[in-house]
Amino acid sequence: MTKQNLLNGGIVMWVIVAYSKSGITMYEFDSEQEAREKLREIQGCKILSEIAYFNDKNQKCLVI
Secondary structure: OOOEEOHHHOEEEEEEEEEEOOEEEEEEEOOHHHHHHHHHHOOOEEEEEEEEEOOOOOOOOOOO
C-alpha cells in the first residue's frame, strides 16, 4: 500500500467508518479520490476522515 508522504516523514491515509445494524465497518484508502468514490456507494451513516501520523521518535506531539 503506497501512502502520500507528508513533510517530516509523515503519512496520510483516508478512513471511512460505516455504521449499520449489523455492526461497524472501516475502510482505508491511499487517496481522497478513492475514499470519496467508495463513500458514494456506502448506504447509511458514515464518516470520512483524513488521518495524518508521524513516525519521528524525536517529535513529542502534533496537534492539528
